[in-house]
Structures are given as structure tokens and as C-alpha cells.
Amino acid sequence: MADSKREIERKYEATVDTRLPDLTRVAGVAAVDHRGVMELDAVYYDTEDQRLAADSLTLRRRTGGEDAGWHLKFPVATGIRDEIRAPLSDTLPPGLAALLRSRVRETELVPVVRLLSARDVHHLLDSHGALLAELSVDEVRAERLTGGSSTAAWTEIEVELADDGDPAFLDSVERRLRKAGVRPSASASKLARALAETAPKKQRSRKKGATPPPRTAGDHVMAYARDQITSIVALDPAVRRGLPDSVHQMRVATRRLRSAFRTYRKILDRTATDPLGDELKWLAAELGIDRDQEVLDERLRARIADLSRTLVLGPVGSRLRIWSVTHRSGSRRRTVGVLDGKRYLALLESLDTLLAAPPLLPAAARTPQDALPRAVLKDYARLATRVGHALELRPGHERDLALHDARKAAKRARYAGEAATPALGGAAKKFARRMKAVQTVLGDHQDSVVAREALRTLAAQAHAAGESAFTWGLLYGHEEATAAAREQELPAVWARASRPKLRAALEG
Structure with a gap:
């Protein structure tokens, strides 16, 4: 041992x-x-x-x-x-x-x-x-x-x-x-x-030259891709050891890399990156099984801790623990099994091949100031369409789905800005920060949607066991109020993120 x-x-x-x-x-x-x-x-x-x-x-x-x-x-x-x-x-x-x-x-x-x-x-x-x-x-x-x-x-x-x-x-x-x-x-x-x-x-006398700084748009995109691939490889042992936040960070690296492939498809050949993107999506989903449950557990525990003792009726803590253990049982074992599998190792080999022979398109030879803003702003336009559509819908299930789609678009736009920051500087950094603000509001809204589904299940289980479902219903109401508050907050956050001056600065 x-x-x-x-x-x-x-x-x-x-x-x-x-x-x-x-x-x-x-x-x-x-x-x-x-x-x-x-x-x-x-x-x-x-x-x-x-x-x-x-x-x-x-x-x-x-x-x-x-x-x-x-x-x-x-x-x-x-x-x-x-x-x-x-x-x-x-x-x-x-x-x-x-x-x-x-x-x-x-x-x-x-x-x-x-x-x-x-x-x-x-x-x-x-x-x-x-x-x-x-x-x-x-x-x-x-x-x-x-x-x-x-x-x-x-x-x-x-x-x-x-x-x-x-x-x-x-x-x-x-x-x-x-x-x-x-x-x-x-x-x-x-x-x-x-x-x-x-x-x-x-070997001792051969001096290793410094890696030349990225110059072209392709150089910058590949430098970003290399950073994410390096993170995936380096985080693998931490995930196996169960270190805090390691699953989350590895999942983020896979998402950032997949997002870069999709954002910069005019720079990297899709025939090479699309299959890798599919495999990265699979890996992120596998890593998410444990992470999503962990986030939900933390949210519900915090909500219960914030309640007055007089409002906690029945064995609320025990029921949450049982429910959590049931949903997380074997999840870490499954995650490690994925990392031991042939599919994951084949993905790592394919990523190495990508780094060794980047599938660059002609646009990769352009200057970063010419090629990168176009890609970033295209993701921004995609986000604007989704936010506008969501805000036009009445509150309810359809709007929840639309806001979740907008959240994913905000995350992609944020990652696009982060990838472009080394080349474009402060404008891209500010853009990414504003996109993160939008993502945060939409993320809390989606977490509330997921939490309400879990609370409905917990309430039903408590009722079936002869326990009081009062506390679960109370928490459900709190989550409804949280979602409504985020929906009310979104227009102002979006207005700050969509200012014309910010977009103009990104275009240079």
C-alpha cells in the first residue's frame, strides 16, 4: 500500500x-x-x-x-x-x-x-x-x-x-x-x-535554444492547446489520488481545449479536431459524473446550514447523506476506470500527435490581431443570440433550457477570450472577464434548476418514509427565488458585457 x-x-x-x-x-x-x-x-x-x-x-x-x-x-x-x-x-x-x-x-x-x-x-x-x-x-x-x-x-x-x-x-x-x-x-x-x-x-555541449515566442494566429492557438493538454496529463495523477478540485480542473482543461477547437476552426482543420472534440466531450462527461454530484451536495448542505434550527423538521441531514452516498457510490472508481481505459490513452496519444503535427489551415499564418478577434466575436454573436432568445421567453421550463444553452455559449466565449489574451492583451482579458460574469449568473441559475429537481426527489422520498417534507419544500422555494433573482439580474450583467466599446477594443 x-x-x-x-x-x-x-x-x-x-x-x-x-x-x-x-x-x-x-x-x-x-x-x-x-x-x-x-x-x-x-x-x-x-x-x-x-x-x-x-x-x-x-x-x-x-x-x-x-x-x-x-x-x-x-x-x-x-x-x-x-x-x-x-x-x-x-x-x-x-x-x-x-x-x-x-x-x-x-x-x-x-x-x-x-x-x-x-x-x-x-x-x-x-x-x-x-x-x-x-x-x-x-x-x-x-x-x-x-x-x-x-x-x-x-x-x-x-x-x-x-x-x-x-x-x-x-x-x-x-x-x-x-x-x-x-x-x-x-x-x-x-x-x-x-x-x-x-x-x-x-549532449552536454548542445545548447537548447529557447522556444520562440508565438507570432502567428496559429502559434497562439497551438500554445493555448498545448497548455490545456499539459494540464490534462499533469492532473491525471491528482485525480487518481483524489486530491481536492483535481477532477474539476481536469474537466475544465478538457472543455477549454474542445472550445478552442470549435472557436478557432478557421485556424485548425476540423477534420482533425472534430474527432478529438468528440472524445474530449466524452471525457468531460465522465469526469462530470462525480463533480456534478459534489457541487450539488455542497449547495444543498450550505442551504440547510443557513436555515434556522426550528425550520429543519425531520432527519434532514441523514436523508441528504444517504441520498448523496447512493448517487456517488462507485463514481470515483468509475473515474479511475476511465483513466485506465484504452479509449482515454488513445485520446492522449492523439493529442500528442496534434501537438507534433498541428493541422493548421492557411488562416493560421495571419497575424493574431487579424484572425483571433474574428473568431472571438463570432462566439460573442452566438452568445448574444442565445441570451436574446432566452430573455424573450416566459419564465418556465423552456426558458430554463434556453438559459442553460446561453450559459454554455457564455463559457465558450469566455474561453475564446482567455485563449486570445496573450496575443490581444487587455481588451481580450476584459472581454473574458465580462463573459465570465454572464456565465456566473447563468451558472447559478442552472445550479438552482438542478437543485430543485433533487429537492423534489428528496421531498418525495421523505414523504414515502413517513417523514416531514416541510424542509425540502422550503428549500425548493428558496431555490425558486434564487433562480428568479438571477433572471432579473441577467439583463444588467448582459448590458455591461455587450457594450460596443468593448467589442471595438477587441477588434483593435
């Missing part, structure tokens, strides 16, 4: 002659407990084209020390990583393999580097003997296992914060180390340094 640990650490350059300063002079440190030297042997794995290293992921099998086993590390921020651990075994544990699937796919993982480290460990303790941080002086020898057989050796100091420690403590330690002449390491990890220093000479 794998377990997770948030690792917050800093690395520093050292030599075999480096002497540690008196660390009891660091604020909060009462004692330094020298724990001795341990021998560590770690083999790092990656694909031959180093896909994991490209995304700053590390996978190793390590023996020696107190945490021997398989370790998979995901970057969170500078100096912060999530480490997923699994017991020592001869082969990669399935749980860790699943977390790598979006990047590795069917490609074999091979040993790329072996690191032998003599780790001299010191524990920094407070006045109660509690661990503040672990400082180690590591003498490292790296051996290349693929792409050559060169070696490298260095010494470094590593300071890792204790669990639940204050990251500011590391600042205090660093100030003391710097005063003693110790400087931060130029490498983010041992693996990064090993790969750099043991690379073949030709």
Missing part, C-alpha cells in the same frame, strides 16, 4: 571539506543530534526519452536508510514535492505505475541512473526534543545506466523540514548556512544533477 508525504527541503553546495556551522545558533534549535552515517543505494527509472525528468518527476527504488522502498515524487512548488511511497519490491508497484500512466502510456520504464550516497544525518531539535528538520551531508556518486556509462561525484547539504513544520524555519537555517559560506545548489534534485553531469559530451 502506497502512502503520501509532503516533502519540503532545500539543497546546498558542499565539498568534502565543508564544515557545518554551529546550528544551535539558529532560532528555535536547542540541540543537534548527530544520527550517524547511512549508506543509500537508489536506482532511478524513466522512459528512454526521459518523459518523467522533463516534468520534474522522479521515480526511484532505494535500499538503505529508514524509508527503503519505491518513491515517486511530484513537484508542487520550488523546494516542495509530494512523495508517494510503496514497500520495497522487485517490480514497480501497480499503484505507482497508475500514477505515471498519463505520461508513460505503454512505454517501458528503464533504469537511467544509480546514485550511491553516504548520508551523514543531523537532527535539529527544539527545547522539548521535537524534530524541527533533518540536515544531512550527502557524498554522492552517480552512474549513468542508459545512454552511456559515465559517472559523476559531488557533495551536497540537504535540509528537510519535519512534518507539519513551519517553512519559515528553513529560512533561518539558510541564513546560518550562508553566513558560513554555504550556497544553494543550482540543481533542483540529485537526479537532475546526475542526468546533467553524466550526459554524453555531445
Whole structure:
């Protein structure tokens, strides 16, 4: 069984002659407990084209020390990583393999580097003997296992914060180390340094040129598409781990990408993007099964919490929990099953193909100022038609459906503006912000529609069980009032979003 640990650490350059300063002079440190030297042997794995290293992921099998086993590390921020651990075994544990699937796919993982480290460990303790941080002086020898057989050796100091420690403590330690002449390491990890220093000479001497900035309309659209595809791949492990908001963010990335394909169909060939759009729609729908229920649960719980206790009649909380569990049962298992399926992996491969050979049309060669506003304003016109149609209808089911269609159009217009912002600047950013305001009003209206359907069901279930349905009816009335308020609010929000000056600024 794998377990997770948030690792917050800093690395520093050292030599075999480096002497540690008196660390009891660091604020909060009462004692330094020298724990001795341990021998560590770690083999790092990656694909031959180093896909994991490209995304700053590390996978190793390590023996020696107190945490021997398989370790998979995901970057969170500078100096912060999530480490997923699994017991020592001869082969990669399935749980860790699943977390790598979006990047590795069917490609074999091979040993790329072996690191032998003599780790001299010191524990920094407070006045109660509690661990503040672990400082180690590591003498490292790296051996290349693929792409050559060169070696490298260095010494470094590593300071890792204790669990639940204050990251500011590391600042205090660093100030003391710097005063003693110790400087931060130029490498983010041992693996990064090993790969750099043991690379073949030709590879080391070949300078990687900077990615040229996007110039044409096609460049900008593909840069946006690349960002969304990167997000989908990167969020896959977070969804599998059940991290907060990960399903929502992955679903948003799929929708943004699909929206870009539809908005910029004069730039990207539809014969290539339409099939991908269909698959992205499928993926978003699968991800939405759990997310939509989660949003609804949160809304109903908040509504109940806002009620006076005297208005909550019967086992309202218990019935909501039972209803929620029934609807969400197995949903996460289903989501993970989708990510393990061949259809999803085939989609990822197709997206890679799109990036490698963009299906650009002649309009892609135009300047962004010429091609992008046209596409954005076409989405705006589509939204205007839907909003106008919805506002002409009388309140009721047909109007609810029309407002929901307008909501989807507002979301597409917003995404179109966001995609164009790097090229068109403030005008596109302001446009996207105004479209988001429209989307928010329409979104709350649609959430109210969905909530009322759920409340009707809950009321019927309560009545059938002999419970009072009063509270469910009361909440239904609150949701009706919310929907009416959003409908009244929409004309003013739409008027701000549809000002001619804003459209003129977007056209340049």
C-alpha cells in the first residue's frame, strides 16, 4: 500500500571539506543530534526519452536508510514535492505505475541512473526534543545506466523540514548556512544533477535554444492547446489520488481545449479536431459524473446550514447523506476506470500527435490581431443570440433550457477570450472577464434548476418514509427565488458585457 508525504527541503553546495556551522545558533534549535552515517543505494527509472525528468518527476527504488522502498515524487512548488511511497519490491508497484500512466502510456520504464550516497544525518531539535528538520551531508556518486556509462561525484547539504513544520524555519537555517559560506545548489534534485553531469559530451555541449515566442494566429492557438493538454496529463495523477478540485480542473482543461477547437476552426482543420472534440466531450462527461454530484451536495448542505434550527423538521441531514452516498457510490472508481481505459490513452496519444503535427489551415499564418478577434466575436454573436432568445421567453421550463444553452455559449466565449489574451492583451482579458460574469449568473441559475429537481426527489422520498417534507419544500422555494433573482439580474450583467466599446477594443 502506497502512502503520501509532503516533502519540503532545500539543497546546498558542499565539498568534502565543508564544515557545518554551529546550528544551535539558529532560532528555535536547542540541540543537534548527530544520527550517524547511512549508506543509500537508489536506482532511478524513466522512459528512454526521459518523459518523467522533463516534468520534474522522479521515480526511484532505494535500499538503505529508514524509508527503503519505491518513491515517486511530484513537484508542487520550488523546494516542495509530494512523495508517494510503496514497500520495497522487485517490480514497480501497480499503484505507482497508475500514477505515471498519463505520461508513460505503454512505454517501458528503464533504469537511467544509480546514485550511491553516504548520508551523514543531523537532527535539529527544539527545547522539548521535537524534530524541527533533518540536515544531512550527502557524498554522492552517480552512474549513468542508459545512454552511456559515465559517472559523476559531488557533495551536497540537504535540509528537510519535519512534518507539519513551519517553512519559515528553513529560512533561518539558510541564513546560518550562508553566513558560513554555504550556497544553494543550482540543481533542483540529485537526479537532475546526475542526468546533467553524466550526459554524453555531445549532449552536454548542445545548447537548447529557447522556444520562440508565438507570432502567428496559429502559434497562439497551438500554445493555448498545448497548455490545456499539459494540464490534462499533469492532473491525471491528482485525480487518481483524489486530491481536492483535481477532477474539476481536469474537466475544465478538457472543455477549454474542445472550445478552442470549435472557436478557432478557421485556424485548425476540423477534420482533425472534430474527432478529438468528440472524445474530449466524452471525457468531460465522465469526469462530470462525480463533480456534478459534489457541487450539488455542497449547495444543498450550505442551504440547510443557513436555515434556522426550528425550520429543519425531520432527519434532514441523514436523508441528504444517504441520498448523496447512493448517487456517488462507485463514481470515483468509475473515474479511475476511465483513466485506465484504452479509449482515454488513445485520446492522449492523439493529442500528442496534434501537438507534433498541428493541422493548421492557411488562416493560421495571419497575424493574431487579424484572425483571433474574428473568431472571438463570432462566439460573442452566438452568445448574444442565445441570451436574446432566452430573455424573450416566459419564465418556465423552456426558458430554463434556453438559459442553460446561453450559459454554455457564455463559457465558450469566455474561453475564446482567455485563449486570445496573450496575443490581444487587455481588451481580450476584459472581454473574458465580462463573459465570465454572464456565465456566473447563468451558472447559478442552472445550479438552482438542478437543485430543485433533487429537492423534489428528496421531498418525495421523505414523504414515502413517513417523514416531514416541510424542509425540502422550503428549500425548493428558496431555490425558486434564487433562480428568479438571477433572471432579473441577467439583463444588467448582459448590458455591461455587450457594450460596443468593448467589442471595438477587441477588434483593435
